[in-house]
Amino acid sequence: MKKDIWYKKPEMIVAFSALLISVVTTIIGIYSTMIDRSYARASVWPRVELYRSFSPKDGLFSYGIMNNGTGPAIIKYAKVTYNEKPIKKWSDFIAATNLVQSHIGIRILPSQANFSAxxxxxxxxxxxxxxxDEQIAIELCYCSIYDECWMVDRSNQPIEIAQCEISDEQRFMQ
Incomplete structure (x- = not known):
């Protein structure tokens, strides 16, 4: 009687085929999940930008913040320095009489929204x-809803960072 080699038996060929199909299906499932997660992150990616505007005719000057991303930006902190020294609020170094300010330190900025700081x-x-204005530096740290964080300054080039941390001495309060 002729003895068949074990891997040439019909039931083993079926078993290996099933195993191969299972491995390929698992790889496709993992890849699909990675694509879905990337898409979900991209669909809520914030992009915070700082801007200034002024009108000599009206005597109006302002700093503003906008979110040009596709998702909300959770602003964790703001840091404003004047002559490289941290300040707590605009009125600490601006003596203008008609000063209107908004809180920028901890805020959720919806997609496509802006406000005047x-x-x-x-x-x-x-x-x-x-x-x-030449001596003022503004830095914002913000995160997406997936806790991916970025830091942006007046150059508007976001830098990805692990998390937003700042000491209370440097934190801008108003």
Whole structure:
């Protein structure tokens, strides 16, 4: 009697075929899940940008923040420095009389939304503000709903970071 080699038996060929199909299906499932997660992250990716605007005619100067991303930005902290020294609020170094400010330190900024962080309407103070503008540095740290975090400054080039941390001495409060 002729003895068959074990892997050439019909039931073994069927078993190996089933195993191969299972492995391929598992790989496709894992790859599909990775694509779905990437798509989900991309569909809620925030992109925060800082801007300034001024109108010499009206004596209006402002700093604004906008979210041009596809998802909400959870702003964890703001850091504002003037002459490389951290400040707590705009009125600490801006003496304009018509100063309107918004809280920017902890905020959720919806997709495609913007707001004015500070607006100054004072024609007599405008030239001084424009000189001060060169010494002002603004830094925001924000995260997506998936806790992916970025830091952005006035260059508007976000840098991905592990998490948003800042000391209370450097945190901008207003």
């Amino acid at each position: 500070v607006s100054i309407k004072d024609k007599t103070y405008l030239t001084e503000i424009l000189k001060m």
